[in-house]
Amino acid sequence: QELDLEERLCELDLRSDSDIPPSTDSTPEILKRVLSGLSARWKNWWIRGILTLAMISVFFLIIYLGSFMLMLLVLSIQVKCYHEIITIGYRVYHSYDLPWFRSLSWYFLLCVNYFFYGETVADYFAAFVQRREQLQFLIRYHRFISFALYLTGFCMFVLSLVKKHYRLQFYMFAWTHVTLLITVTQSHLVIQNLFEGMIWFLVPISSVICNDIAAYIFGFFFGRTPLIKLSPKKTWEGFIGGFFSTVVFGFTFSYFLAQHQYFVCPVEYNSETNRFVTECEASELFQMKKYSVPPLLQAVLGWETVMMYPFQMHSIALSTFASLIGPFGGFFASGFKRAFKIKDFADTIPGHGGIMDRFDCQYLMATFVHVYITSFIRGPNPSKLLKQLLILQPEQQLSVYKSLKSHLVEKGILQPSLRG
């Protein structure tokens, strides 16, 4: 049976790449009737356009509803992406009926999510957690509990190995783990960026979307030189045009967002009102500063200085990454689809494919933003540091206290006390 499978897959390779099965048409009836008059090419364009606007509106609506809804949205997207990729694995290996495997995949997803939510989200709810005894226990032994849960899944996998299906089961096990690595870690980094301030969530995602759209439009009107064999529709003109438009877009968009506390402040959980609040003293990044325009641009623009937010400089870095490296995530997904002979990840969104199709470029962006923030913007999370300090042994706490005190006195932040 296994030899059969390998032969079938090798035959797929020998067929030409254009022999990919067309995606099923899941466009709603309403749209079909309204657009029945137009030719096929324009009809497709209209469907894509309408769905794009619909998705953008949903996005704005969720932003308006607040951080909690955004977290839920990110979680649902993660689960859906995971489901799409795992389903592809089932189809490739015809392994839908493997014993236990569907339950095990979902179980592993649950474990890894539990681990990450416990590590990151629990830090932000420190005050809430302090009050409840059972939660304290869960937090203190969190890693041990997560590891025990994962081990249970691992042992179940080993016990479920069936003689004729060893190789398939190992393939699915590896497929599950790589998918978890991709989808779950990214989604948690997105949520951590969100807690840093909604602007760190909005600007990167919008830059990637803008780059997608701008590259498409530039390619449509000016496209001539193909960019890479993997995606024959991408062109160098689209790539470069998209780069410049995204930088300008990021710049302008940050300017508007940086003015509102709602977007700029770190998300905090208020234990009294039991809600998320975003209120704070705007950090340096979000206060207008005068910058001197370099002489080159002075001639072009005619100004000598300009008032900008420092964050806008960072947005240039984010937009550059979104335009130059982000597309590699898209090429990776295209290569993946060609490798497994599928047109789209799924048929969830009419005209666009699956959720994963929309989010493939975001893949690397979230990690980049997180690494960028921890390297250049802020240090570690203060409340997490405090929590760890409080767990130490008393002698250790005392020695840490003394080192901190001498450091603060040295820097002049603390006035040296007269005694002790």
Added chain:
Amino acid sequence: LPLPSSRSRFSGSLLNLQESESENKLDGETASDSESKSEFGGSPPVPTSDDTPEVLNRALSNLSSRWKNWWVRGILTLAMITFFFIIIYLGPLVLMTIVMCVQIKCFHEIITIGYNVYHSYDLPWFRTLSWYFLLCVNYFFYGETVTDYFFTLVQREEPLRILSRYHRFISFALYLTGFCMFVLSLVKKHYRLQFYMFGWTHVTLLIVVTQSHLIIHNLFEGMIWFIVPISCVICNDIMAYMFGFFFGRTPLIKLSPKKTWEGFIGGFFATVLFGLLLSYVMSGYRCFTCPVEFNNDTNSFTVDCEPSELFQLQEYNIPLVLQSVVGWKTVRMYPFQIHSIALSTFASLIGPFGGFFASGFKRAFKIKDFANTIPGHGGIMDRFDCQYLMATFVNVYIASFIRGPNPSKLIQQFLTLRPEQQLHIFNTLRAHLADRGVLGPSEDA
């Protein structure tokens, strides 16, 4: 299909096994059949390529093949254990180097299996990319570890300081370069193979590199946390084999037909006992129980400290049940020995699942051993498959039950915060200490 020509690339053992299998129809049963045939009865020896040294071959040429195999395994086991002791004697730096070499060899073995399975030895760029990813991930982990433990050294040297401050960014940039190279190297007819190898590389990295770094973290906690777990797993292997040899009757699991319930249970009790004894002996020596530290003045590793509570003898009351058996009312033990029971229990009960996982993997891909590095035993990975889960367990155990976070790491993180945040944390800590009465009343705002 291109299969027949590429088979010539297989190593000797693979080729022989595949040929014998094609006679019997590819079936999971065949692997166990050939295994059982070689161990019982005087049938022809297992068709692995024989790289037992000539000396041993001549010395053992008179014995029958069954005993010869047993002797080869026995001698090599003793050789490995002796080697282990020598390395321990040589100190932490040599241990770290050995762990790193073992990690690289395991990675190489598993990747080579991937090449053989997918006949992808000639894929463009792929060998380079696998080693590049190994380098990146190791750079990331070593950087994190080095920054934590060598904090003062790092702060002194200017280039090291910059590397450590932007460590995550640099590691991520290196990884991204590898990722982009992978995307650019995708070739039309080989897409699926390339994605398979990409996935295979990443899962291997996840298994091999993370485990080896957790082992090094355990080592820094104190050499006893490195030696006792590894010895318990080895002891369990040997004891389960012996109990199975003498008393074995009921098979344990279809995956490994040679394992028996008697071996499993006997191995469990023997390992717990062994763990207790070994910990008792080791807890008396500072060089094993103290955390490894880097001495800035002598620029070397030192293991010198005041032994913590865990390693100081305490009186324990024996539960009434055991009192009648043992005859003592109290016993003097190190608290660490209680922890060693937990470690031994894990090594005996859950550790074998790592072994079953590796057995399943070998059956899935129709290989007898991971490689032929050690005569009589197979590859390095064959010896380390049970250790796989042990290192993670010990690390999680230490982090959850033994010690909290590393104080010097916390200070280092504190120094990167903004002044207002530093002040806030400082005041909260002071209030906390004052509450506990740890701080004298002389401390004033």
